[in-house]
Amino acid sequence: xxxxxxxxxxxxALRRFAAVLFESSGMEAEKAATVAEILVEGDLLGHDxxxxxxxxxxxxALASGDMRGQGEPKxxxxxxxxxxxxxxxxxxxxxxxRAADLASARAAELGISAVAxxxxxxxxxxxxxxxxxxxxxxxxxxxxxxxxxxxVAPWGGTRRLxxxxxxxxxxxSPGGPVMLxxxxxxxxxxxxxxxRAEGTRFPRPALLDAEGDPTDDPHAFFTDPAGTLLPLGxxxxxxxxxxxxxxxxxxxxxxxxxxxxxxxxxxxxxxxxLVLDPARFGGRDxxxxxxxxxxxAVHANPPVPGGDAPRLPGERGWRRRAEALAKGVALHPSxxxxxxxxxxxxxxxxPEPL
Numbered sequence: 001x002x003x004x005x006x007x008x009x010x011x012x013a014l015r016r017f018a019a020v021l022f023e024s025s026g027m028e029a030e031k032a033a034t035v036a037e038i039l040v041e042g043d044l045l046g047h048d049x050x051x052x053x054x055x056x057x058x059x060x061a062l063a064s065g066d067m068r069g070q071g072e073p074k075x076x077x078x079x080x081x082x083x084x085x086x087x088x089x090x091x092x093x094x095x096x097x098r099a100a101d102l103a104s105a106r107a108a109e110l111g112i113s114a115v116a117x118x119x120x121x122x123x124x125x126x127x128x129x130x131x132x133x134x135x136x137x138x139x140x141x142x143x144x145x146x147x148x149x150x151x152v153a154p155w156g157g158t159r160r161l162x163x164x165x166x167x168x169x170x171x172x173s174p175g176g177p178v179m180l181x182x183x184x185x186x187x188x189x190x191x192x193x194x195x196r197a198e199g200t201r202f203p204r205p206a207l208l209d210a211e212g213d214p215t216d217d218p219h220a221f222f223t224d225p226a227g228t229l230l231p232l233g234x235x236x237x238x239x240x241x242x243x244x245x246x247x248x249x250x251x252x253x254x255x256x257x258x259x260x261x262x263x264x265x266x267x268x269x270x271x272x273x274l275v276l277d278p279a280r281f282g283g284r285d286x287x288x289x290x291x292x293x294x295x296x297a298v299h300a301n302p303p304v305p306g307g308d309a310p311r312l313p314g315e316r317g318w319r320r321r322a323e324a325l326a327k328g329v330a331l332h333p334s335x336x337x338x339x340x341x342x343x344x345x346x347x348x349x350x351p352e353p354l
Contacts (some may be wrong), residue, residue, distance in 0.1 A: 007336070008232070009326025011124065016041045017343070017351045018055055024060045027069035030096045033101035034125075038093035042125030044324045047129050047181065048074055048332040049190035056338055057267075058091070058122070066266045067091060067121045069266050073098075076118075081106065083117045084256055092123030097132075099139060103239025103275040104133050111280030117271040118256035119264070122146075127181035130170030134179070135283055139171040141274040145252045147259040151221070152185045152227040155242035158212040160228050162250075162260075164188050170314070171293040184245035185229040192218045194230065194334065199336040206230055223290035236341060270305035328354040 018036035020316035023029055035058070042051030061067035067090065073085040073095060083102070087095045099115035106113035126142045132142040143165070150160035164183035171178050186206040195202065196218040210225040214235050220227035232241025252270035253259025259270055278287035301310045324330065336350070343350040 004291070006250040006330040006333055009351050011044060011325055011329050012044075012052070013041055013351035014052065014329060016347070017339075020061060020344065020348055021055065022062070022069070022345060023340075024348065025059050025069065027062060027091065031069060031091050034097050035068060035093045035200050037092045038067050038097065038124050038128045038240045040329065041128035041131075042274050043329050043331060043335075044321040045127050045179075045314075046320045046328050047123065047125040047317075048189065048335070049194060051128075051335075052192070052331065052339070053335050054122065054124055056342060059342065061121065061267060070117065073117070081110055081112065081120070082114045082116070084118070084260075087117045087120035087268075087271075088336050089119055089121050089266065089268060092271070093128075095120045096123050096129055096142065096271060099271070099273040100133055100142075100275065103273050104136060104138055104140075104277075107138060107277040108136075109274040112276050116252070117269070117273070118253070118258035119273050120269040121187075123271060124269055124341060125181065126166050126168030127314070128172075128181055130168060130179045130181075130314075131177055134170040134172050134177040137172050137278065139278065140169065141272075141276075142168040143251045143272045143274075145248050145259075146269050147253045147262070147265040148268055151189050151229050152231055152242075152245060153208065154246070155231060155239040157269070158208060158210065158228065160226065161172060162249055162312050164222060164229060165245045165252075166312045167244075167248065171291065172258055172288060172310070174288055175295050176318050177294070177311075177314060178291065178295075178312050180315065181314075182232070184232050184241045184248060186232060186234055186241075187229060189221075192221045195333070196222065236344045239271045 003063050015036045019032040022032035036310050073087050074084050077084040089154050103113040103115050130140055138215050145165045152162050164185040166183040166222045168181040202216040205216050207215050207220050207227050207229055209215050209220040209227045210223055231238040231316050245253055251272045278284050298310050298312055303309050340350045
């Protein structure tokens with residue numbers, strides 16, 4: 001029995017729908033539009049655990065007061081190159097988009113600029129912020145952790161210490177943006193929860209059970225005592241992912257001046273946003289000449305037997321995004337049913353499939 005193809009929705013309709021739901025829950029209009037755009041961008045790029053799958057949890061956070069829908073961040077430190085903000089649990093996508101725009105403008109003048117954010121709310125899909133800055137000819141790097149929760153043990157340990165701590169980076173190349181969004185663990189909390197709900201296992205060990213044995217069973221993450229996510233690199237090289245996870249802790253919570261040592265509560269994020277402008281370094285043309293050379297070299301590299309040709313990070317996601325904008329966004333089947341229920345309770349018409 002073949003599985004029917006998923007329903008597709010117009011991206012603009014999904015953005016409007018999400019924004020209206022946020023506004024009806026007390027989020028300011030500008031914030032609602034930005035958060036909706038970032039969530040849909042995550043689905044456009046194929047990161048469907050961190051796109052509209054987060055709309056429901058965000059609405060719950062607004063209702064509980066864990067996320068603030070109104071207000072401004074507080075600048076707690078600043079220089080012409082770097083600022084640190086207290087995000088005051090405002091919507092993470094709005095804070096990060098604003099920080100990236102500020103850093104982009106300053107980097108155009110100074111070559112480099114950074115914004116560290118403490119006490120942001122969850123920031124959704126990191127890759128969703130990259131195209132806007134990369135299309136200006138700049139490179140954007142984003143690091144994030146959540147100091148109030150833990151899911152990954154340090155290498156050699158069996159108890160949770162830090163979060164998957166993803167890193168995202170994007171830079172221009174003649175053929176299109178190069179984009180990566182990589183967690184410092186093999187999988188994420190959201191994907192583990194999804195597999196548990198679906199009753200599926202991972203294709204290879206992605207976790208440690210509570211005794212420290214590798215497992216592909218997502219249920220091991222929810223036992224008492226709890227299992228942990230394996231660091232990036234897994235059984236063979238997890239020491240590398242664990243070290244990178246600690247680096248992200250230093251560049252986010254430690255740099256912003258608020259983290260695990262403060263025993264924070266609630267759902268949130270510590271973030272570092274960094275923008276570099278090649279025009280202020282070796283020159284934009286020289287940058288594109290080098291990234292273009294590497295682009296061609298990657299594509300020309302002979303593939304492994306029976307494999308596809310090598311591609312650049314984000315290349316498949318960028319093609320998927322173009323297809324979704326033209327033909328509609330194919331949402332994961334678990335996403336729309338609970339959103340229709342929320343829309344009905346709010347008296348809002350959900351978008352119809354194309």
